Amino acid sequence: MSSETISSADYIKHHLTNWTYGQFPDGHWGFAHTGEEAAAMGFNAIHVDTMFWSLSLGFLFIWLFRKAAKTATTGVPGGLQNFVEWIVEFIDTSVRGSFTAKNNLVAPMALTIFVWIFLMNFMDLIPVDVLPRLAAEIGAAVFGADPHHVYFKVVPSTDPNATFGMAIGVYLVVLFYSIKIKGVGGFTAELTMQPFQSKNTAVQLIFIPINFLLEFVSLIAKPISLALRLFGNMYAGEMIFILIAIMFNAGLVMGIFGGFLQLGWAIFHILIITLQAFIFMTLTIVYMEMAHHDH
Amino acid sequence: MNINLTLIGQMITFAFFVWFCLKFVWPPIMNALEERKATIADGLAAAEKGQHEEELAKNRAIEILKEAKDKAQEIISQADKRASEIIEESKDTARVEAERIMTAANAEIEQEANRAREALRGQVVSLAVQGASKVLKKEIDAKANEDLLNDLVAQL
Secondary structure, three states: OOOOOOOHHHHHHHHOOOOEEEEOOOOOEEEOOOHHHHHHOOOOEEEHHHHHHHHHHHHHHHHHHHHHHHOOOOOOOOHHHHHHHHHHHHHHHHHHHHOOOOOOOHHHHHHHHHHHHHHHHHHHHOOOOHHHHHHHHHHHHHOOOOHHHOOOOOOHHHOHHHHHHHHHHHHHHHHHHHHHHHHHHHHHHHHHOOOOOOOOHHHHHHHHHHHHHHHHHHHHHHHHHHHHHHHHHHHHHHHHHHHHHHHOOOHHHHHHHHHHHHHHHHHHHHHHHHHHHHHHHHHHHHHHHHHHOOO | OOOOHHHHHHHHHHHHHHHHHHHHHHHHHHHHHHHHHHHHHHHHHHHHHHHHHHHHHHHHHHHHHHHHHHHHHHHHHHHHHHHHHHHHHHHHHHHHHHHHHHHHHHHHHHHHHHHHHHHHHHHHHHHHHHHHHHHHOOOOOOOOOHHHHHHHHHHO
């Protein structure tokens, strides 16, 4: 996009709008042409770009790891196997470090979360205009769409749907194991019988709603913080890339300065994308550990 | 930024990837890792055992060598002893033989001397008798003086 055709505000807005397929208020289904149209669709809409990239990257992950798993030998490992084993061992060490109970689901889930989130975050390092521009060109040439109305958000983890989808998925598993291990009674007791306790039954009855209020907030806070932390970090990072990209239209000097800024931010971002993937994974393991033990 | 069906889609996608990873990715890789760990541990143990055995063999070789040396020493000293014994024995034998030869020689010499003496004595007797018979010719009868002559012979 160039500043000759659209303003900076439109440029940013364009970059932050998903390619949406959904039900228009009048009832028919189709692609939204503007952000307003997409917002008007409400819940009955789907972000095609988020789904496309998260699925593609997820399949890349399972294809790569399945390939390594199928040819996994006990002998001298090859390059791919070495790489995969390195990641698997890293995850395994993390899981063994903070998860003490026995549950075969935790480690594969942690591996999926780490690699998938990393790959989705990694899309952030591709210069912000490359893939949207490509999509706009293809959209205009092949489907005859107005290139200004082709939206293509390439980083799935900047879409709260993706991060909340994962966080809620993790949280359902955590709740399932909480109830399975502790029983309905134990789980309820955990929500109502602490942190305030009393031997006196009457006092305890007063404490129950207070306890429940406190524990419920912390219960709800887990998936929300999990999802928002990843979303916030990636959204902010993406936003800075977009702002830097605007500088490229502000003359040669600003453009060169912007180039250095982009390079610096991208290098710093390598740390952030890995760190966020790692944090999401570690918190998942910790929540699973809490689900398996009374605290 | 809108929350919509994508949320459900992402949850399903996430569940699918986790399930796939749980079924088809994690177990084979972990198995391979565990098996390799076991193989390496076995290899290390075997190497250690081999080293230990080598040391034992070395020690045994040294022991055998020492034993052999000791035995050789013993054999040599025995042979030395036997050799000196043989020398002593042969010296003794030689001495005895020499004595025996000397004794025999002495005896023969004495015998020869006695025989010569007897012969001489006979000759002297016959000479004396011849001389006496020549001197006394007539009066002296050989028979009458036989005792006297025998006495004479015995004194010689």
